[in-house]
Amino acid sequence: MIITKDLQKSFGGNQVLRGINEHIEKGEKVVIIGPSGSGKSTFLRCLNLLEEPTGGEIWFEGNNITDKGTDINKLRQKMGMVFQQFNLFPHMTVKENITLAPVQLGIMNREESEKKALELLKRVGLPEKAEQYPKQLSGGQKQRIAIARALAMNPDVMLFDEPTSALDPEMVGEVLELMKELADEGMTMVVVTHEMGFAKEVATRILFIDEGVVKEQNTPKEFFENPHDPRLKEFLSKVL
């Protein structure tokens, strides 16, 4: 579904990604972990071209999205993204946040999208918040709405950029629970996170990114019980 070939990204003279070759299949739940500054968020943000790679290629559903001729806006509709800072639209109600893109991009009419929004709100457990503004919600609620907003576009893959890092500890659980449900329903997910418990439980594959390359990857069991890379061993000893 997503293929990266020798993906590279530099900011000025600072090379953050040094050639990443990955193949993410439909239905996979790939969790990316690594120390801060390792390039893991940059890698994720490259997948939908929020960061423009400075080298290599990215293929999504058979399209080379790094090719200038590709309509990235069209492809982004199929790639939901959830941000660390939620990035809800503060000038709109929760329902408007969810219906804006489907309606304005001509994917659904207003009626359909409102119905879908209410369904999604029920699914994320916040049906009573439809008419409220983001400022009235807690962090965990905001993030669940942000997930609902991304799901409203019926994406083929969901990208999560440290979705729980900005949350109070007591709100992390509700967001992870929702993500687990999504995973169980078969959604393809790529998740950058520091939540090792989530990685262990949900991931089908874990990538360890450090210094701009994938140093190691494995199934959760092998990854945590039998790490090979010395840097990964050191990292795990600190976070577990």
Place this chain on the structure above:
Amino acid sequence: MKGILLSGFFQNFADAFYKAVIKDQRYLAYLDGLKVTLLISVLAILIGTAIGLVVAVVKVASSQNKKMWILNKLCNLYTTVIRGTPVMVQLLIIYNLVFTARDTNEIIVGAVCFGINSGAYVAEIIRAGIESVDRGQMEAGRSLGFNYIQTMRFIIIPQAIKNILPALGNELIVLIKETSVAGVIAVTDLTKAAQYVGSVTWDVLPPLYLAAACYLVMTLGITKILEYFERRMTQGDNH
């Protein structure tokens, strides 16, 4: 004694008012002038906001896209020249540029000139407003599949407008007041009308007081309208 003085004062006041406003239907002169002032102001506001919006978006967009550097340079030149020269000189230059055509409509010329002038200030205000919106909002919009312009339109600009409403209102008020120099290009606006009346009655001050009062009412009205909009647009904030 006091009573006589006071009644004398009122008598003078009533006389002056009668001469300045009622006699020979002079109030019509003010009304015509007021109409011209309002027409120039409204047109200038529309032109200025349109120019300002485009210039602001170009400036913000070109800070991320190096390919737009020529547009960026042009916009910078525009704001620098317009903001660095007096509006009266701009008015005279533009008027004499187009005056070569026989049937020039001075009101349109005035409106265009004030619009171009205001656009430079509005552009800077809107640019600051756009830059005050969190970067994540653009990313969220783009990640949903909106293109740059759509994200600006649905997500960034509405938030920017809310942030800049006070500054924008200020600019509107300044603009209305500045149109009082339109008289230099043979437009009979409110100020010019007051001057005409004063030159006929040989009593210069009362018509000017009246004109001042008219400007005050207009700017106060705008202040009130803006306060109303500000309250409405901050709905999402105060709960």
